[in-house]
Amino acid sequence: MAEPATRALRTDTMVLSMGPQHPSTHGVLRLELMTDGEVVQDAIPHIGYLHRNFEKYAENLTYPQIIPYTDRMDYIAAMNNELGFVLTVEKLLGRGPRPVEVPEKAEYIRVIVCELNRIASHLLAFGTYGLDIGAFTPFLYAFRDRETILELFEELSGARLLYNYIRVGGVARDFPPEFHHRLRRFLDYFAPQVDVYDTLLSNNKIFLERTTGIGVLGVDDCIQNGWTGPNIRGAGLAWDLRKEEPYSIYDRFDFAIPVGKNGDCWDRYMVRMNEMRESVKIARQALDQMEERGLLEDENFTANVRGTLRPPAGEIYMRTETPRGDLGYYIHSDGSDRPARVKVRSPCFTALSALRDMSRGLLIADVVAIIGSIDIVMGEIDR
Amino acid sequence: MTHPIEAFAARLRTTLAQTTETLELGGRWPEAIPLEGLIAIMLVLLAAVSVALIAVVPIVLVLMERKISAYFQDRLGPTRVGPWGVLVTLADGIKLLFKEDLIPPQADKMLFRLAPYVVFGSSFAVVAVLPPFRSTVIGNLQLGLFIYLAVSSLVVLGIIMAGWSSNSKYSLFGALRGAAQMVSYEIPLGLAALMIVMTAGTLNMQHLVMDQVGGIHRWYMFRNPFLFIGAGIYFISSIAEVNRTPFDLPEAESEIVAGFHTEYSGLRFAYFFLAEYANVFVVSGICVALFMGGWSSPIPGFQALPGIVWFVGKVLVLVFVMMWIRWTVPRVRVDQLMAVCWKYLLPISFVNIVGTGVVVLLEREGWGAELPIGIGHMMWIAVPVVLLVLGLLAFSGTAPVRPRPTTVGR
Numbered sequence: 001m002a003e004p005a006t007r008a009l010r011t012d013t014m015v016l017s018m019g020p021q022h023p024s025t026h027g028v029l030r031l032e033l034m035t036d037g038e039v040v041q042d043a044i045p046h047i048g049y050l051h052r053n054f055e056k057y058a059e060n061l062t063y064p065q066i067i068p069y070t071d072r073m074d075y076i077a078a079m080n081n082e083l084g085f086v087l088t089v090e091k092l093l094g095r096g097p098r099p100v101e102v103p104e105k106a107e108y109i110r111v112i113v114c115e116l117n118r119i120a121s122h123l124l125a126f127g128t129y130g131l132d133i134g135a136f137t138p139f140l141y142a143f144r145d146r147e148t149i150l151e152l153f154e155e156l157s158g159a160r161l162l163y164n165y166i167r168v169g170g171v172a173r174d175f176p177p178e179f180h181h182r183l184r185r186f187l188d189y190f191a192p193q194v195d196v197y198d199t200l201l202s203n204n205k206i207f208l209e210r211t212t213g214i215g216v217l218g219v220d221d222c223i224q225n226g227w228t229g230p231n232i233r234g235a236g237l238a239w240d241l242r243k244e245e246p247y248s249i250y251d252r253f254d255f256a257i258p259v260g261k262n263g264d265c266w267d268r269y270m271v272r273m274n275e276m277r278e279s280v281k282i283a284r285q286a287l288d289q290m291e292e293r294g295l296l297e298d299e300n301f302t303a304n305v306r307g308t309l310r311p312p313a314g315e316i317y318m319r320t321e322t323p324r325g326d327l328g329y330y331i332h333s334d335g336s337d338r339p340a341r342v343k344v345r346s347p348c349f350t351a352l353s354a355l356r357d358m359s360r361g362l363l364i365a366d367v368v369a370i371i372g373s374i375d376i377v378m379g380e381i382d383r
Numbered sequence: 384m385t386h387p388i389e390a391f392a393a394r395l396r397t398t399l400a401q402t403t404e405t406l407e408l409g410g411r412w413p414e415a416i417p418l419e420g421l422i423a424i425m426l427v428l429l430a431a432v433s434v435a436l437i438a439v440v441p442i443v444l445v446l447m448e449r450k451i452s453a454y455f456q457d458r459l460g461p462t463r464v465g466p467w468g469v470l471v472t473l474a475d476g477i478k479l480l481f482k483e484d485l486i487p488p489q490a491d492k493m494l495f496r497l498a499p500y501v502v503f504g505s506s507f508a509v510v511a512v513l514p515p516f517r518s519t520v521i522g523n524l525q526l527g528l529f530i531y532l533a534v535s536s537l538v539v540l541g542i543i544m545a546g547w548s549s550n551s552k553y554s555l556f557g558a559l560r561g562a563a564q565m566v567s568y569e570i571p572l573g574l575a576a577l578m579i580v581m582t583a584g585t586l587n588m589q590h591l592v593m594d595q596v597g598g599i600h601r602w603y604m605f606r607n608p609f610l611f612i613g614a615g616i617y618f619i620s621s622i623a624e625v626n627r628t629p630f631d632l633p634e635a636e637s638e639i640v641a642g643f644h645t646e647y648s649g650l651r652f653a654y655f656f657l658a659e660y661a662n663v664f665v666v667s668g669i670c671v672a673l674f675m676g677g678w679s680s681p682i683p684g685f686q687a688l689p690g691i692v693w694f695v696g697k698v699l700v701l702v703f704v705m706m707w708i709r710w711t712v713p714r715v716r717v718d719q720l721m722a723v724c725w726k727y728l729l730p731i732s733f734v735n736i737v738g739t740g741v742v743v744l745l746e747r748e749g750w751g752a753e754l755p756i757g758i759g760h761m762m763w764i765a766v767p768v769v770l771l772v773l774g775l776l777a778f779s780g781t782a783p784v785r786p787r788p789t790t791v792g793r
Contacts, residue, residue: 014552016552022640023636023637023640024637024638038556038560038717130713131637132637133637133713133714134628134629134631134635134637134713134714135628135711135712135713135714136452136456136710137452137455137456137710137711140456140457140458141456141457144457200711201713204712204713206629206712206713206714206715206719207712207713209715209716209719210713210714210715210716210719363716363717363718364556364638364639365635365638365714365716365717366716368637368638
């Protein structure tokens with residue numbers, strides 16, 4: 001009479017198109033999820049929804065004109081993007097007849113703003129990761145403190161997100177009066193604040209249950225996928241360009257590289273939390289050294305780079321450590337005032353490329369946890 | 384015993400008849416109305432008044448949640464509409480009322496329209512069995528607790544209807560999650576309530592509360608450790624029943640957008656929203672009635688405040704704890720949610736049932752009547768000792784230590 005249940009129940013894989021408008025795809029990522037119930041059989045990322053042609057634009061702009069466009073790649077850590085590009089151009093100019101001598105004060109200011117920007121970026125990663133896992137409150141705590149950094153940046157550059165502050169030869173403006181006091185007050189306030197976050201979220205039982213053992217990627221696989229930054233440090237490899245290939249004046253500071261052990265979501269998250277502590281240390285040391293060297297009174301914050309910049313013909317590649325990993329700029333110059341070709345090596349792109357392997361066989365909620373833990377910014381992936 | 388409504392209707396009819404006679408209106412029309420008709424009219428009026436009163440509850444709770452979450456998160460919350468933002472929920476309601484009435488073209492229109500009312504209706508119907516004060520409940524039913532368990536299960540039906548009829552994948556996920564979750568958690572919830580029924584020997588909410596009158600030590604929660612654990616299980620399950628963090632999977636916004644009500648907007652969404660907060664109030668109210676003495680005063684001999692103050696006060700404390708949890712912890716995953724229910728709450732509930740049974744049996748047999756302390760009080764010593772021994776046995780091996788990320792200085 002009745003048919004066997006196996007014949008009556010025909011099941012099929014459901015394709016769930018998650019994004020580009022979805023609360024936890026961190027921008028405009030689209031994931032094509034093949035789901036069997038809640039189990040994800042395959043997760044295919046589709047990118048390109050935020051493509052703005054940065055590299056092509058750069059071919060038609062003079063070097064200083066490109067700087068604001070770099071802001072718009074990783075808009076969460078714009079200062080770090082600018083620094084990478086500016087250092088690359090300065091290195092290229094160094095080969096020519098008119099090398100640029102960056103004043104010491106500018107170097108210190110660059111390090112301070114980049115480390116502050118790193119804290120702001122990691123705060124956003126921490127807050128939104130809380131949202132991804134379902135805790136709302138950490139997000140607002142993170143944004144409260146990020147706000148202070150943005151206010152400092154506003155004082156410094158006039159902008160809160162896209163600064164156009166670091167320029168070839170130095171920085172756009174000097175510290176405003178009494179700025180270093182406000183900066184130090186923030187650092188003093190913020191250092192113990194990370195412990196508050198740890199109490200609130202990092203060591204929460206549910207949070208640990210959700211993130212440990214999820215999205216594990218070992219060191220070898222990380223290297224295979226070209227992972228860098230906090231993501232590879234989460235797997236246990238102490239790879240940090242600020243130590244490996246010290247650029248700017250990073251060799252003058254004493255700081256540690258936080259690493260994880262298991263390469264799971266919690267480790268990657270925790271590396272960022274510990275990096276905030278280290279960034280505070282770096283910014284403090286930079287401020288102290290500025291005082292010791294009497295740089296706060298110095299008014300020389302930029303080199304004389306009047307006239308059109310015409311780097312010598314040739315190729316150059318340089319990478320810096322942004323909050324998301326190795327951000328590399330390749331510039332091909334033909335000796336004119338505009339680059340012949342600019343190529344950016346994006347750390348988020350490589351991070352996202354491993355998503356498919358990591359999320360196979362997990363649940364939908366785990367995929368969300370993984371995306372949050374690799375801390376991608378679509379602006380940088382799509383450029 | 385006649386229902387108070389019946390007695391009141393009869394009295395009203397006599398009074399009306401007398402009045403018409405005194406005023407010499409001549410007619411004897413009140414007696415022309417059958418008693419049943421009068422009762423029906425009065426019940427409808429009572430229901431209308433109750434629903435109107437209870438509709439205020441979600442409005443208050445929404446404001447409470449917004450203010451509490453704001454202060455937890457170092458913000459001010461609503462401040463613009465009315466003093467201290469008290470009217471913000473009304474403003475929100477009016478906004479939702481004026482929104483365009485959207486039904487997705489692929490939706491099953493009838494089910495889509497029906498679902499909010501099923502959820503809303505079953506949430507509000509349960510209010511009838513709450514005992515907010517001594518004299519009356521809206522429906523003083525002998526099977527009050529049973530009615531609560533039965534009617535509150537209908538909510539899940541509305542959720543499935545909403546998720547299925549929306550014809551959206553996120554809604555479907557939300558509905559299936561909701562169905563699995565609510566059906567699962569109903570079991571520990573029912574078992575916790577069963578413990579009370581075993582102890583009290585009644586399903587009548589008012590009688591349950593009467594048995595707890597006389598101070599905090601009379602509360603079922605503190606009668607013996609099994610009931611105390613039962614109260615905990617009930618509270619955890621009730622959080623899952625009302626879909627709140629950490630068990631808010633059916634509407635987990637970071638995973639499935641808004642779950643079963645993704646496609647709803649305007650007034651229909653408002654119905655889901657109101658039902659959610661009405662539910663929060665109801666499960667807390669039932670918890671208060673079952674475990675925390677209902678409307679009775681916790682201080683022995685102190686009777687100055689009316690019962691409703693105690694009842695609402697206790698409910699608000701529980702609601703506050705729910706909000707506190709919601710704005711502090713993250714969300715569990717769907718398999719962890721099921722594990723909490725089936726692997727922990729349910730076995731503990733069964734042990735609890737047996738323990739409660741033993742206590743009830745011993746007390747009924749008159750054991751320990753000559754001792755200075757009761758059986759339940761002795762259990763307060765016995766159960767922790769047993770738990771301690773079991774705990775030591777279970778964790779006597781080396782505890783697994785989670786490797787922590789370290790810092791490498793170079």
